[in-house]
Amino acid sequence: MSAKTNAPLLLCFDDELPSARRLAQAANMAVAPIERHRFPDGEIKLRLPTTLPAQVVILRSLNDPNEKLLELLLLAQTARSLGARHLTLVAPYLAYMRQDIAFLPGEAISQRIVGSFLAGLFDAVITVDPHLHRVATLQQALPATDAVALSAAPLLSDWIAAHRPQALLIGPDEEAAQWVAMAAARHGFDHAVCHKLRHGDRSVVVALPALAVRGRQVVLLDDVVSTGHTVARAAQQLLAAGAASVDVAVTHALFSGDALQLMQSAGIGEIWSTDCIAHQSNVVSMAGTLAAALTHLQDRIFSI
């Protein structure tokens, strides 16, 4: 094979072409879109480039995940039949990582099932800030796969340092403690976490940390914001306690339904997110971080 056909190729869907181009440029790879047709009955047909190199990388952020997971099944199997021998999934947002236990007997442990499904399709998976609680590593959720978990904390911390140099970083719940501490350490920010009690998808009670917030520029920092109820509730209480301003910095802008409005009407000023999920609030690109991980992975594969 020529050097050209050996070069890995990045495949993406139309709706992620802008972020795929940023990633391809940073990783010095070629990018090709996947043709996708949706029949009137809801079935999907995919068409890939007819000649694939041995190494194929697929970019797919797994917000709104169900149909995308089925597409990944079609895509991965077809890529292999067209010559791909090593498949890497770059999923800046990885779905179903929060359902890691049967809270009630009989519940599906979706993290384990979806993780094994993806591990069966891909040789490697690269993601950013996966929401892991009760499992320690991404490798446990994705057995028998090269699983790489990157973090957006450093780049979000840099962004905050540039825009709120005196920020007080607050995580909306204890789960975020370690991650907030990491972001804070990079620029010496003060930091703390709230205590959260959840009564349902949209009903939460937030207790502020025992630390003076009066006059402070608070930045609420989280790995994922879905309905926005938790950060909205935290912001209201912080402002009531005298905070000078409350902004939000988040890796994954899921922002389901009216999340954005809810946050804005709670008095939140700026909302900053990474491009892990495409959204108007994106200010930080993960392309460089993802590209570095891809290059590292490829070097390792080539060296075997």
Next chain:
Amino acid sequence: MSAKTNAPLLLCFDDELPSARRLAQAANMAVAPIERHRFPDGEIKLRLPTTLPAQVVILRSLNDPNEKLLELLLLAQTARSLGARHLTLVAPYLAYMRQDIAFLPGEAISQRIVGSFLAGLFDAVITVDPHLHRVATLQQALPATDAVALSAAPLLSDWIAAHRPQALLIGPDEEAAQWVAMAAARHGFDHAVCHKLRHGDRSVVVALPALAVRGRQVVLLDDVVSTGHTVARAAQQLLAAGAASVDVAVTHALFSGDALQLMQSAGIGEIWSTDCIAHQSNVVSMAGTLAAALTHLQDRIFSI
């Protein structure tokens, strides 16, 4: 184990509870609904009965298939972790059976991929009138599984005999020839098929068969109607050629978008379907046929 815990259990989703109850009654089985919660971010959580017998049957008709296929993954794996040892999928409508070849190089052969996916989850699959063209048997599409393909042609033929005893049965395309002949033979109906040229999902040209239709009560008979364009076009031409009436009898009432309106405004009188896909046009229940196949399958499993 007691006889009771050995008895197979039928699991179903809320939206298919009526047809599940009909099937359970016909097969003399207990039925239990699956709890399903949809999170605001689109993720789904399933909860099954905590104690499952060794034999579990799942009813899921796979119209609008993508999310349902992901649910079947969660469901099958969870059922096994709760004690099920033999899983049967009853999918009165089986999706993705038409994409059985790469029409253009690089296309996903979705039938093979989805078939293997289901075969990996279930020990047996029972369906009705799967739309197979270039593969001869359902077993080829579902390798390593007990695959049972039933037909609604006899029951649809009986319905037509009761309501249009002098019917002329016409299939809208050559693919339906064998199936229409089978339905016609049961009651000695005259029959023929049209010649169809397709130019896109919604653009079709239909050539009528060379046979007198003037004054005849025509019933267009097909295994599946999706957009309704083909039967609507055929009906218009049959009425223009002097047919006294045109009705439609179909196994799978997919009826995407405005299919029903389109068929009605083409001059079609009655539209009759089976309950393989729940729809207001359902007049024929497949419960008895499906139950007989289930019982036969269980007898075979028990006898091993």
